[in-house]
Amino acid sequence: MNDKTVTVEVGLGDRAYDILIGPGLIARAGETLSARLPGTRVAIVTDENVAAHHLETLRDGLERGGVAVAAVVTLPAGEKTKSFSHLQDVVDAILAAKLERRDAVVALGGGVIGDLAGFASGIVRRGMDFVQVPTSLLAQVDSSVGGKTGINSARGKNLIGVFHQPKLVLADSGVLDTLPIREFRAGYAELAKYGLIDRPHFFAWLEKNWQDVFAGGDARIEAIAEACRAKADVVARDEFETGDRALLNLGHTFGHALEAATAYDSERLVHGEGVAIGMALAHRFSARLNLASPDDAARVETHLRAVGLPWRLADIPGDLPGAEKLFDYITQDKKVSRGALTFILTRGIGQSFIAKDVPASEVLAFLKEALAG
Structure with missing residues (x-):
């Protein structure tokens, strides 16, 4: 093992x-x-x-270590790959290779591939082993950890899926050097999220050290490790999102609605950018409800803007639907329970909480204000 390798355990017995x-x-x-x-x-x-950059390295590394590669499935890149048709492609390839339950599906890619491959491994033969090899910053700090898998529906994001934990996550920090800067920034939004949930010291550290995280080296490894520790702690307490794990959705209720509103068009908006805008909106909405200081919302917006992330609705290219339609997308989100609106709101930096029964009228009024700029 390289002496720079850091190990974080997800404690699930x-x-x-x-x-x-x-x-x-x-x-x-x-x-x-x-x-x-x-x-x-x-x-x-x-x-x-991802295949163009890393597939041969992974295949060679597996085979040198005595692991037989029985099948390779290479799919189109982008959020639209999280569909029933591509799920069927993956399932068919696994079955055609005659892989058994104790064999493994290896997801080499970002969050889209991890979610799709994880879902396939969770349903083929009623559950196969699964290894995550995340190649984007977003996947390394968020989607590869915790066992959430799934695909999208025309009615919303990640509405079809299962909880299926991996056996191992290999977060190779070196591969992030090949990421386009836009993708790295998008993943950084999820890094910042962990500080904003309940680690204000981490958010303050990122404000001072974000340029070193972007540059690579020890700061990048430490930032990824801290985010993984934060997520591992939450997953160990609440694997199936019946309680505290919902805090990990900070920014996601707004963000998922924006992704649906842009038809998952990655030219306009990628997931991490939606989360960035969503986190800014969640802090601004909390200030509107007199839960937090407007100064905290401004601090979040300032940091997102400094690293080059979008932070307001006006940063999304093209037209957005009206407030009523955005509200419809929010009510399709999985954070709605028996018709009651649940948001992750905040009382300040690192003081997020689960707010249930948020008044629909307040959300709609806020969306109208946000769209008006």
Whole structure:
């Protein structure tokens, strides 16, 4: 193991697993997997963009370590890949390769591939082993950890899926050097989220050190590790999102509505950008409800703007639907329970909480104000 590798455990009893964070992990994937999952054959699921950079490194690393690659599924890149048709492609390839329940599906890619491949592994043979190899910052700090998998519906994002925990997460920090800057920024929004939920010291650290995180090296590894510790703590307490885990949705109720409103068009908005705007809106909405100071909302907006992230509705290219339609998308979100609106709101930096029964009239009025600029 490289001496820069950091290990974070997700404590789920006999289903506990490690997140390994550091450079060069993809090239050493075979020795890591064979030590933890001996005798495993694998199907690799990836997308065209990631395959061009990392597929051969992963395949070579697996085979050098004695892990047989029985199938490779390469899908189009982008949010629209999280669909029934591509889910069927993955399931068919796994079955055609005659992989067994104790064999593994390896997700090589960002959040889209991780969600789709994880869902496939959760339903084929009623559940196969699963390994996450996240190649985007967003996936390394958020979507690859915690076992949420799924695909999108025309009626909303991530409405179809299962909880299915991986056996291992290999977060190779070196691969982030190949990310387009827009994708890295989008992932950074999820980093900042953990500070805004309940780690104000981490948000303050990011305000001072974000340029070093972007540059790479030890600061990047430490930021990823801290985010993974934060998520692992929450997942261990509330695996199936019946309580505290909902805090991880800070910014997501607004963000998911904006993604649906832009028809998941990544030219206009990618997930992390939706989360960034959503977090800014959640803080501004909290200030409107007199829960938090407007100064906290301004501080969040200032930081997002400094790193180059969108932070307001006007930053989304093209026209958005009216407030009523955006509100409809919000009510389709999974954070709605028996018709009651649930938001993650805040009393200040690092003081987020679950707010139930938020008045629909307040949300609608706020959306009208936000759209008006």
